[in-house]
Amino acid sequence: MTESPTPALPVTFRPGRTRAVLLTVGTVMFVVITAVALMLEQLGPGERASFIFTAALFLGVLALLSRPKVVADENGVTVVNITRTRRLAWAEILRVNLRPGDPWVFLDLSDGTSMPALGIQPGIAKQQAIRDARALRALAETRGTGPDAG
Incomplete structure (x- = not known):
């Protein structure tokens, strides 16, 4: 094993690429689902709210997965x-x-x-x-x- 120099403290380790992918996908999904809900004229206010709530739920789950x-x-x-x-x-x-x-x-x-x-x-x-x-x-x-x- 190669010796690794100790980093200066404080230091934060996080999976940056994974985090970027999760947050990007979550944001894009939220925007697309919300836009679809707002563009579909046959949807009532409750159905639109349901679409937007579902999109927010997806974004929330992906944000939670990006937390570590x-x-x-x-x-x-x-x-x-x-x-x-x-x-x-x-x-x-x-x-x-x-x-x-x-x-x-x-x-x-x-x-x-x-x-x-x-x-x-x-x-x-x-x-x-x-x-x-x-x-x-x-x-x-x-x-x-x-x-x-x-």
Whole structure:
């Protein structure tokens, strides 16, 4: 494994391309469905509202899916997944894993559990995800207890 220099803190890791695609598709879908609802003259006000509500719901779901990120600062890491946010001290992170085929990074924690960190995912930008995982691993090893603790 190549040594990765530790990035300056604070640093935010997020799947930028995936986020851009999700938000762009959601916005385009909202605009198109809303325009169709407004252009169809045979629709009543309730049906138009239903179209627009459905479009807003699609946009909301895609915005929620674009939410994941991992924020590292001097005191630890904040993992923002789709619906949950968890703050971890550096000492709680024993290992940062991104194995071939993993959909995102997993953090091995000092309480014996493993936690997904969806903010680093190899989906569209595999090489960026590998760099981000290595940078987070380097930070965890220098600031926390390291991979040999426990």
